[in-house]
Structure formats: structure tokens, C-alpha cells
């Protein structure tokens with residue numbers, strides 16, 4: 094059993110809440126995907142379909158489409174089957190599939206998971222497993238096929254680890270910062286620096302890539318904590334995503350970045366500034382890319 098399946102089983106009750114929360118969040122990706130959905134070819138594969146909310150949105154938008162959902166998590170697929178979902182459902186690891194032909198392949202919030210749960214320790218939390226997935230994607234589509242990706246995005250400033258200062262509006266919430274420092278799996282083998290400097294008055298200085306990973310976990314709340322500390326969201330920068338697609342024979346057509354969801358949630362809970370106390374601009378958290386197989 095893969096580490097991710099194990100985590101989902103151990104936290105079965107939390108996993109249901111997590112799926113529900115994910116369903117709310119995906120409304121944003123649905124908004125991002127539908128207008129850029131490819132209109133050529135009927136066969137669409139939603140990799141890591143989870144609760145299937147994107148599949149339902151796609152079928153309402155395009156009744157002619159032949160929709161397939163693939164997920165590593167059997168429970169998510171069982172839920173869909175019990176509800177009589179009119180899609181082909183495949184249980185398995187995307188990297189291990191070896192058949193099927195699809196005109197469009199959608200990866201909504203899954204490629205960072207493929208990177209974070211890579212069984213080869215030395216490649217975990219890197220762009221390598223993402224490139225493996227893109228190579229696999231290339232194998233299962235004809236020339237002219239489309240790939241759509243929604244995932245986390247890192248920034249150049251984060252990579253240079255420029256520091257920022259965070260304080261919490263809710264008393265006691267700074268505990269989450271220290272808990273995350275202890276628990277996040279990505280520190281020992283990535284460039285994410287885990288240092289926290291206590292500046293007094295409830296203000297803490299941290300590097301921006303630390304902040305990015307912490308904010309992603311903090312936003313998703315306690316029920317997702319056990320998963321989120323195992324996942325690195327900002328694995329690739331925008332340039333990195335484009336490079337990974339180009340390296341694997343895709344031409345990038347559209348790139349959209351967003352941060353609204355995080356800004357809305359976090360502005361009630363934290364104050365973040367630059368080290369000179371000037372207002373901090375939230376970094377882009379999510380990127381949507383559309384690319385065509387050359």
C-alpha cells in the first residue's frame with residue numbers, strides 16, 4: 094500500500110471531511126478549467142478525481158464527453174459508484190497505468206501529491222516525479238492532445254528564501270507555526286529552511302518558502318493536518334512548470350495564477366509584513382496551465 098493510501102485509511106473520518114473541503118475548493122478550479130477546456134476530442138481523463146466534482150461539472154458542460162476518473166483512493170471511487178456516477182472509474186496509481194488513450198488529461202491538485210509521496214526518498218518533494226507523470230501523460234494521448242493542470246506554485250522570492258514576519262490574530266494560533274516546524278516532512282531534504290526567529294510581541298520571522306508551506310497547511314485546517322504536513326505545495330515555480338511541460342513535449346498555451354482563496358481566508362487570522370514592516374503582498378499560491386502535445 095502506498096503511503097498516501099495508508100494515510101487516508103488511518104484518518105478515515107478526517108478523509109471524508111477532507112474530501113468535502115476539497116469539493117468546496119475545487120469550485121475554483123472548475124471555474125478555471127471549464128473556459129479553457131479543449132473542445133477537440135471526447136475522451137477526458139481526470140487524474141486523482143477524488144469526490145468527482147470536476148467530472149460532474151465537465152459532464153454538465155459537455156454531455157458528449159466520455160469521462161474517466163482515476164484515483165489511488167478506493168474509498169473516493171466507492172462513494173462515486175454508490176452514487177451511480179455515470180463515469181468510467183479506475184482504481185490505481187497514475188504512474189502505473191499502461192493502457193488507455195485520452196484526448197484531454199486533467200490533473201487538478203494531484204501532481205504535488207505525486208511528488209510528495211514519491212517512494213524514492215531522494216526524489217521526494219522535487220519536480221522529478223511530476224516529469225514522470227507528464228511523460229506518462231504524453232504516452233496516453235495523441236499528438237494535439239491537451240493537458241490541464243491546477244496545482245501549487247512557488248515564487249522566485251521563496252526560492253531565494255527572502256524572510257517575512259507573521260503574527261496571529263487568534264491567541265494561541267502561533268502554536269501551529271511551531272507544530273508545523275516540528276512535523277513538516279519536507280525540511281530535511283529540500284531547500285525549505287525551517288528556522289523561526291521570535292521577534293517578540295507575537296511576531297515571528299521565517300523564510301518565505303517555509304511561510305508558503307505553512308500557510309497552505311494552516312488554511313486547510315486541523316482535519317487535513319496529517320496529510321498536509323506530508324505534502325509540499327510550492328514544488329515548482331511558474332518557470333519550473335513551463336519547463337517541465339516543455340521538456341516532455343508539450344507547448345504551453347495558457348497560464349493563470351491565483352491567490353484569492355488564501356487571501357480571503359488568511360486575512361482574518363494572520364498579519365504578514367516584510368521585515369521592514371511594509372505590507373506583505375500574498376504570493377501566488379495556485380497555477381492553472383493548459384498545454385498541447387506537440
Ligand SMILES: C[S@@+](CC[C@H](N)C(=O)[O-])C[C@H]1O[C@@H](n2cnc3c(N)ncnc32)[C@H](O)[C@@H]1O
Nearest residue numbers: 119141142143164165166186187201202203206
Ligand atoms: C488533493 S486531491 C484532489 C482531488 C480533485 N482532483 C480536486 O481537484 O479536488 C488529490 C487526489 O489525487 C489522488 N492521488 C494522489 N496520488 C495519486 C496517484 N499517484 N494516482 C492516482 N491518484 C492519486 C488522491 O487520492 C486524491 O484523491
